[in-house]
Amino acid sequence: MLSYLAAALPPDASAEGRLLALQCALRSNTSGQVYLPAGLLRGMRLGRALAPWDELEDARWLLRLPHPTEQTGHRTAAAQLLDAAVLTQEPARHDRHQAADWALCAISRSRLRALPAADRLTALVLTTHHSPNAGRSSMEADHLTRTCGLDQHTLTATLNRLVSVNAVEAWTFELVTEDVSWNSPRQ
Incomplete structure (x- = not known):
């Protein structure tokens, strides 16, 4: 997925934007929609940061959806992925979710937590x-x-x-x- 994102995102995409895109790509459903809980964004040290979202929208890679509904949870960020190629990436959705969790743990290790x-x-x-x-x-x-x-x-x-x-x-x-x-x- 990292190689796909290297090709799909603009060369000047920030690391924050790339980390967000990785989580979105790995956690998206079969329709290309993704719902990221606020806790996951805090764990990535993105919290309320809008710049990565704006960057991915400007690149026409995703579109933020209106504020989440009761159904999806009020503390969730929602987006529609616009790059159809992301949906064809292997592995299967369950395996992608496991990869997303692993990636989050990998970048959240104590020795890395304070780094940019x-x-x-x-x-x-x-x-x-x-x-x-x-x-x-x-x-x-x-x-x-x-x-x-x-x-x-x-x-x-x-x-x-x-x-x-x-x-x-x-x-x-x-x-x-x-x-x-x-x-x-x-x-």
């Missing part, structure tokens, strides 16, 4: 691309920056902050392959 959204999104991307059997994982730098909505300079600072909080053990940029390689901390 871009750092939390990058940690999530690295975690999803980590191969536990390989020891060291890698990803094309261009793909990583596009998925996280970062430029190369910002990526460097973000990776260094992830090392400082032990979310990543170490990282390198491979000049020949133009890959970013990293070691995840030992559990």
Whole structure:
């Protein structure tokens, strides 16, 4: 889903917008509607932030629905996803909900909680691309920056902050392959 969003969202979409889009895409129903409880938005550290919603609306990726009804709950944000391709993404809806819960837990870990959204999104991307059997994982730098909505300079600072909080053990940029390689901390 992260790769889909890297292609579907504008390159300048913020990390907050990307995290919101990820939850919306994973939690949407078969009609492309999504209802996000206020607690979930607080857990993502988005709370009452309107900028990510505005950004996704400006990109014509979603449309906020009028204030929720009694049926959906008054403390729920509601939206209609406008990109039909999101509904064709695998896996099935139940598995997408599990992935949404996992992603929320991954970005809410205590070591990441105080970091900016871009750092939390990058940690999530690295975690999803980590191969536990390989020891060291890698990803094309261009793909990583596009998925996280970062430029190369910002990526460097973000990776260094992830090392400082032990979310990543170490990282390198491979000049020949133009890959970013990293070691995840030992559990």
